[in-house]
Amino acid sequence: MPTRADQSRTPYFDALQNYVQSGTVPFHTPGHKQGQGMHRRLRDFIGDNVLAIDLTQIRGLDDLNQPEGPIQEAHELAAAAYGADFSYFLVNGSTAGNQAMLMTALRPGDTVLLPRNSHKSAVSALIMSATRPVYMPPEVDRELLIDHCVTPETVSAFLHSNPQARAVFITSPTYYGATADLPAIERIVHESGKLLLVDEAWGPHLHFHPELPPSATSAGVDACVNSTHKLLAGMSQASMLHTRGERIDQGRLRSTLRLFQSTSPSLVLLASLDVARMQMATEGEQLLTATLALARDARPRLNAIPGIYCMGPEQVGRPGIAGYDETRMVITVKDIGYTGYEAEEILRMRYNVQVELADLFNVVALIAIGDTAESVNRLVTAVAELAREDRAIDMYAPTGLAQRRRQEGSYQLPRIPEQAVSPREAFLSEHVEIAFRNSAGRICAEMVTPYPPGIPILCPGERISKEIIDYVRLQLRAGARMQGPVDGRLRTIRVLAL
């Protein structure tokens, strides 16, 4: 058998191609039979090749839920590439990875320490695992209104006051590109005998370039999750979970993954993971050098535009920013008189440029291995044009932001609400629907999450405060979309029946 070290191999993609070339007549799913039965409207657009490998897990093509053949080989190659002991392909994104990682590590009733700006997939794992969150406050940049990472000091203090915690869950990088001091956090967590789990959804590329912040696997964490589809060449939903050392029970992890993954995973997605790993392992450094060069060219040009700020590595060393992924372009537009939501829309409607994320003050653009000097120029030119537009600087007035700033001196993110009952109890109990504006004091039964970035403002079991109501209404007026509540406009909210 070829060695784990031969990273030019793509065993899973090869197995799919071999099946296609064998000319086998398929009496199995999917019913489109390698594209033959698919309507021309879609078939002609996506092409026959992708449909030819849209197969099912028949013998020889292995089983994601019980891998023994080419998927197992592809897993081993991924583990070697990422410096992990075990790697697993995921077809339901890092969402499934976070759920499986937390469900594997925790037992019902356990406490887990996690940053308040964790992704909603972590909160959904708390509901399913019947565990108790203790939220750690991330460091906040009040000027840009951005949450960064939690510091080692915060982790240490929370471990001290919550000695019963079984695991610490960290998000690094954040959506905004800041990374945590994982080597220091690893020492603290492991000296306390706890598990360290990392949501590295935004860092599948970190391991492959020395000028990017250290990856979670290189910092020695017990388990981490990467969204290969977010910044590498995995197709949407294609992610990986990696583990290191002995602390994660692999049998339990595999059983848990079987709870969350389809019995009919897309083999096209699995092939994209196999090839994305090969690409990174064989030419990742070169590709990422080119990507970094594009970002390093664009950042000063953006910062030269009057009124625009694009944060960068000068922020490293500030609390919660142990490292910074320079390929993330957080473009602050508040000083040109726009909310991020408005800027996103104008950039798309007027300049045909679509960013990844908008929030009150910023838009976030990703520069990745698929970008070119031309695409990045389009972004810089569009932002320059946007900044030139003649706009009065009181545009926050309709959202109430200008008034808040006058009252408070700086913008405030709401305090972490009181956890009145566990997320699971709140989610599964009897609910009633009431007017959101009158809900202060009631216990929330839903998750209220502006999406993107997917970080909940309210989680099930938390007591709703006036401060939270004001903040959510401000976000909605400014153009945020909320995910989670049955009523997406939040005229009403589901709370626990008294």
Ligand SMILES: Cc1ncc(COP(=O)(O)O)c(C=O)c1O
């Ligand atoms: C920090 C973080 N973790 C996890 C996820 C979930 O990843 P996926 O979309 O791959 O399910 C996201 C998605 O945006 C995220 O931002």
